Amino acid sequence: MEKDTKKLFQITEAAHACGLSRSTLMRLEEKGLLTPAYIAPESGRRYYDNYNIARILQIEKFKAMRLDTEEITTYFTHGGEAAELLTVLENRLHDLQRSVEEMRLRAMEPPSISVQLMRLPAVTCCMRWCVGLTTQDRYHDMYDFYSACVRKGYVLSDEPLFAIYDRQDYLDGVIGDTPYPYAVCVPVRPEKAPADAVTLPECRVLSVLYRGDYAGVDEAWLTLGREVKARGLKPAGLPRILGIVAAYTGREIDTQRYCSRLVLPVEE
Numbered sequence: 001m002e003k004d005t006k007k008l009f010q011i012t013e014a015a016h017a018c019g020l021s022r023s024t025l026m027r028l029e030e031k032g033l034l035t036p037a038y039i040a041p042e043s044g045r046r047y048y049d050n051y052n053i054a055r056i057l058q059i060e061k062f063k064a065m066r067l068d069t070e071e072i073t074t075y076f077t078h079g080g081e082a083a084e085l086l087t088v089l090e091n092r093l094h095d096l097q098r099s100v101e102e103m104r105l106r107a108m109e110p111p112s113i114s115v116q117l118m119r120l121p122a123v124t125c126c127m128r129w130c131v132g133l134t135t136q137d138r139y140h141d142m143y144d145f146y147s148a149c150v151r152k153g154y155v156l157s158d159e160p161l162f163a164i165y166d167r168q169d170y171l172d173g174v175i176g177d178t179p180y181p182y183a184v185c186v187p188v189r190p191e192k193a194p195a196d197a198v199t200l201p202e203c204r205v206l207s208v209l210y211r212g213d214y215a216g217v218d219e220a221w222l223t224l225g226r227e228v229k230a231r232g233l234k235p236a237g238l239p240r241i242l243g244i245v246a247a248y249t250g251r252e253i254d255t256q257r258y259c260s261r262l263v264l265p266v267e268e
Contacts (some may be wrong), residue, residue: 008037009048014081018056025056031069033059033076039218047130065089065241112211113220115227117204120263123159124190124199137162139247142184146248151184154194159187170225171235185240205263206233213255217241224262237265 015022019047025046028034034056035050055076062072067085075085119135126149130141142161149156169176188197207225210220228235245259 005047007039009050009053011036011046014053014056016061016161017053020056020060028056028059033069041219066092074121078100098266100142111222112209115223116207116209117231117266118207120205120207120265121204122199122202123162123187124157124193124197125159125162125185125187126194126197127164127185128156129181129183131181133177134178135217136178138182138184141182142186143248144218145184146186149188152194154186155189155192157187157189160242160244161246161248162240163188164238164240166238170221170239171224171228175221203265204268205236205265206231208262210262211258212259213258217260220260220262224264228266233264233266235264236267239264240244 009017011022011025015025018025026032029036029046034052036046037052038047039045040047044160059072062075062085064236067075067088067101071085071088075082103163126145126146128141130137132138132141142163146161148261166181167176190199193199202212206224208220208224208227210217224239227233240263242261242263243251243258243260245257247255249252
């Protein structure tokens with residue numbers, strides 16, 4: 001039985017009302033996101049009602065939020081339950097806020113040092129322990145290990161490379177001249193991490209953010225040591241340096257714009 005189509009809209013009308021093309025509506029149908037109110041059996045001509053129009057606009061809004069087909073489908077098949085989509089968007093907002101903060105750090109004018117208590121998020125990484133003293137030692141060790149991780153087929157994260165230092169001289173207000181152990185760490189994606197990867201949990205840290213070339217990094221270490229004592233904090237782990245902007249992030253980058261974060265885990 002053929003349906004009365006006088007109160008329905010043809011595909012051109014529906015597409016125009018939504019500011020889309022006919023092909024876009026067809027793709028939504030192919031993806032299972034849209035079902036026309038009526039399809040003429042002989043001609044295959046598609047007709048849409050008000051509910052279709054409103055649904056198309058909702059789908060486009062969700063797509064603008066960067067929700068994928070599966071997430072949008074789940075929303076409709078679960079009767080409009082939005083808790084799962086909210087979680088997705090909140091996670092993306094958190095990632096965006098971290099991105100904004102990183103760009104703020106990159107925009108700081110060198111040289112500069114700032115200190116704060118903060119929470120360092122959990123990170124999954126592969127690590128290799130080495131022994132050395134100079135920045136050049138650490139750079140070569142990190143470069144070699146980074147290359148090794150790529151050759152092994154590890155899926156890398158976009159978190160900054162970092163090193164963990166087994167040293168305490170800075171807590172006594174000195175920078176020693178004896179080589180010490182340190183681990184070079186390459187962050188990897190947790191869901192695809194190799195068996196030998198390590199996950200360092202979220203922790204409270206005292207952070208010293210240093211902007212400038214590596215010539216001033218010793219002063220950043222001494223600042224970290226002074227602040228630990230001045231604030232009456234108790235270390236709860238080994239210190240790390242995160243290379244937010246460093247030699248590995250681009251040959252073109254001015255060394256004065258390097259940005260390093262020294263962090264020391266401290267008791268809650």
